[in-house]
Amino acid sequence: MEPRKTFIRYSDAFKRKVVTEIESGKYKVAEAQKIYDIRGGATIQGWIKGFGKHHLLQTVVRIEMKGEQDKLKALEGEKRALESALAQAQLKIIALESTIEVMEEKYGSGDKKKIVTTSSSASVKVPNTVKDATR
Numbered sequence: 441m442e443p444r445k446t447f448i449r450y451s452d453a454f455k456r457k458v459v460t461e462i463e464s465g466k467y468k469v470a471e472a473q474k475i476y477d478i479r480g481g482a483t484i485q486g487w488i489k490g491f492g493k494h495h496l497l498q499t500v501v502r503i504e505m506k507g508e509q510d511k512l513k514a515l516e517g518e519k520r521a522l523e524s525a526l527a528q529a530q531l532k533i534i535a536l537e538s539t540i541e542v543m544e545e546k547y548g549s550g551d552k553k554k555i556v557t558t559s560s561s562a563s564v565k566v567p568n569t570v571k572d573a574t575r
Contacts, residue, residue: 452491458484459492
């Protein structure tokens with residue numbers, strides 16, 4: 441048979457007493473924990489939240505330069521614009537690849553010059569080299 445766990449319950453009066461002693465500077469949290477044999481690491485922190493002044497709890501303070509918030513918003517807007525441009529470029533690539541597939545199906549996947557010369561409805565110039573493709 442396993443030994444039963446013992447749960448310690450503290451009264452509100454005791455909790456207030458410990459919090460008051462910590463807030464007055466009589467003890468630090470770690471000292472009060474040792475003196476009163478309070479085992480849970482966050483126990484006293486919870487009491488401070490519930491009964492005490494919250495100035496003793498750890499807080500995160502963000503210090504910013506003037507205009508930093510505006511710069512952050514501008515960068516976020518620029519990021520959204522770049523993401524949109526990237527999405528449009530990807531759609532364009534998909535459309536072009538689909539067009540190439542259709543042209544290959546219609547005219548065969550052989551010679552690209554043949555595709556261009558046999559297509560009388562569209563005048564498309566197929567570059568011969570990479571240099572021509574970048575123009």
